[in-house]
Amino acid sequence: MLALKINPELIECGTDEAGRGCLAGPVTAAAVILPDDFSHPWLTDSKQLSEKKRMELRPVIETQALAFAVAHVMMEEIDQVNILNASIMAMHRAIEQLKTQPEFIAIDGNKFKPFKNTPYECVVKGDGKYLHIAAASILAKTYRDDYLSELHQEYPQYNWKQNKGYPTAEHREAIKKFGPTPYHRKSFRLLPEQLRLDI
Numbered sequence: 452m453l454a455l456k457i458n459p460e461l462i463e464c465g466t467d468e469a470g471r472g473c474l475a476g477p478v479t480a481a482a483v484i485l486p487d488d489f490s491h492p493w494l495t496d497s498k499q500l501s502e503k504k505r506m507e508l509r510p511v512i513e514t515q516a517l518a519f520a521v522a523h524v525m526m527e528e529i530d531q532v533n534i535l536n537a538s539i540m541a542m543h544r545a546i547e548q549l550k551t552q553p554e555f556i557a558i559d560g561n562k563f564k565p566f567k568n569t570p571y572e573c574v575v576k577g578d579g580k581y582l583h584i585a586a587a588s589i590l591a592k593t594y595r596d597d598y599l600s601e602l603h604q605e606y607p608q609y610n611w612k613q614n615k616g617y618p619t620a621e622h623r624e625a626i627k628k629f630g631p632t633p634y635h636r637k638s639f640r641l642l643p644e645q646l647r648l649d650i
Contacts, residue, residue, distance in 0.1 A: 453495060453582045455485065457557050457572055464518070464553035465583025466542045467560075469497070469591040471534055473616035474626070475609070475635045476599050477523035478534065480541035481590035482549055482556075484517040485583045496578035497588040502596070509593050512586045519586075520548035521594045530638040539564050545587075559584045606632050 456463040468480040494512075497505055513519060522544035529537040543566050546556060556563075556571035559578045563571055574580055578588040596615055603612035609625045609632070616622070616634075626641050635641060 453580060453585055455487065455489065455582050456555075457574075457581065458555050459487075461554040462517075462551060463555040463557060463583065464546060464549060465557045465559075465577070465581055465585070465587045466545060467558075467578055467584050467588040467591050468538045468541055469588070469595045470616065471538055472618070473636070474618050474622065474639050474641055475526070475611065475616035475632065476602060477525045477595065478529060478537050478541050479521065479523050479591045479595035479598070480538065480545045481519065481521045481587040481594070482542065482545040482553075483512060483519045483583050483586040483590065484549065484551055484553060485512075485586060486515065486517055489515060489582060491582075494582055494585050494589075496576075496585055497592040499579070500589070505589050505593050508586075508589050512590060516586065518549040518551040519590060520545045521590055522548065523595070523598065526634060526636050529636050533638070534636075535562060542566075557581055557584055559588065602634055606634070 464482045464484045466482040468478055470478045493504055522541050524537040524541040546566055556569055558573045561573050561575050563573050577584040599611045599615045608629055614622045623642055631641055
């Protein structure tokens with residue numbers, strides 16, 4: 452069973468991102484503040500759940516959370532500031548949008564930059580340890596997946612509906628065949644060296 456939060460006495464948000472390793476699309480982060488009496492038998496790290504379960508959990512999180520927010524950082528910004536900084540930027544933007552500002556921030560992973568003067572803690576594999584980080588991982592993942600499914604309508608040949616922009620063999624084959632789109636991250640190695648494109 453996952454713990455509710457790190458500091459039982461504080462208003463604490465969990466935050467996580469999705470899409471760091473993708474070749475296309477934004478990196479997306481969510482921040483969630485759960486009530487102190489929250490529990491759910493399925494809620495865990497989004498990577499452990501099926502797409503169906505994630506989509507069923509999303510409205511549960513959204514209706515029961517004291518506050519939640521989701522933010523995208525787009526490809527151009529990722530290319531300008533690098534993916535780590537873009538991931539942290541997305542988390543900051545999500546926290547900024549919370550209608551209740553947290554007194555403490557729990558972050559999935561091991562890297563963060565201070566948000567205002569709010570104390571924080573990085574938790575490696577935090578989405579498998581704390582409910583609010585797990586909830587944030589589900590919102591980040593499902594909102595990003597939705598966004599990539601929309602982009603799929605514009606560029607169906609890359610099959611983003613299925614691969615969500617990750618570097619699958621099929622996705623790389625499509626880049627080789629059709630070239631990169633405006634949604635591809637130009638700073639990423641889109642193809643292995645022997646298949647490089649001039650972009």
